[in-house]
Amino acid sequence: VVVTARKREERLQDVPLTVSVFGADQIEEADIRGLEQISSLTPGFTFVNQGNAEPGRVHTQLKFRGMTTAQYSPSFATGALFVDGIYVLNGGTSLSLMDVAQVEVIKGPQAAYFGRNTFGGAINMITRDPDMTEFRAEVSARTTDRSNNEIEGIIEGPIVPGRLSFSLSGRQYDKRGHYVATDGGRTGNQETTAVNAVLKWQPTDNLSFKARYGHSE
Numbered sequence: 001v002v003v004t005a006r007k008r009e010e011r012l013q014d015v016p017l018t019v020s021v022f023g024a025d026q027i028e029e030a031d032i033r034g035l036e037q038i039s040s041l042t043p044g045f046t047f048v049n050q051g052n053a054e055p056g057r058v059h060t061q062l063k064f065r066g067m068t069t070a071q072y073s074p075s076f077a078t079g080a081l082f083v084d085g086i087y088v089l090n091g092g093t094s095l096s097l098m099d100v101a102q103v104e105v106i107k108g109p110q111a112a113y114f115g116r117n118t119f120g121g122a123i124n125m126i127t128r129d130p131d132m133t134e135f136r137a138e139v140s141a142r143t144t145d146r147s148n149n150e151i152e153g154i155i156e157g158p159i160v161p162g163r164l165s166f167s168l169s170g171r172q173y174d175k176r177g178h179y180v181a182t183d184g185g186r187t188g189n190q191e192t193t194a195v196n197a198v199l200k201w202q203p204t205d206n207l208s209f210k211a212r213y214g215h216s217e
Contacts, residue, residue: 064120101128
């Protein structure tokens with residue numbers, strides 16, 4: 001298993017860190033849909049998609065080894081989330097794992113590699129590169145009798161075989177609220193829309209460029 005927790009590729013058994021790694025195959029086989037499932041499979045890590053008494057899914061919390069804070073400001077956070085090394089603020093509930101190659105859960109202080117807000121630990125999601133040789137598409141859908149619906153998909157393939165490729169992925173999620181107000185309206189409804197686009201250019205065998213756009217709401 002190769003990890004990049006220290007900004008370079010290293011074998012997991014050689015890294016002097018406590019790291020739990022989930023690859024694309026494991027994510028698919030275990031039906032891991034987000035950070036909630038990642039946390040249930042990772043000792044010492046808990047993901048809370050609603051911070052303490054704050055409403056909604058805005059103030060998410062990453063808890064490593066029981067460390068947390070009552071402050072909701074990101075400057076007081078003890079753990080942080082990164083996508084390809086880029087900091088993601090309170091977006092853990094909307095991210096899709098459809099185009100993720102690997103998730104690294106790193107426990108312990110990580111300020112030297114990831115900066116502030118990582119005293120407890122950090123999560124680094126590494127997105128996969130689009131296929132340079134053939135087209136591929138995948139769709140996943142699920143629903144429940146409590147109006148919890150989710151659909152996500154990805155399409156990828158070469159534009160110029162061996163040199164230029166693309167991928168488009170997206171996720172649509174909606175969940176009916178559990179509570180009914182006195183006027184009959186429901187409270188606690190949830191909805192997520194996420195779209196990702198990747199373009200990879202490899203002009204030579206030793207040089208490549210990757211551009212990724214992500215939008216979630």
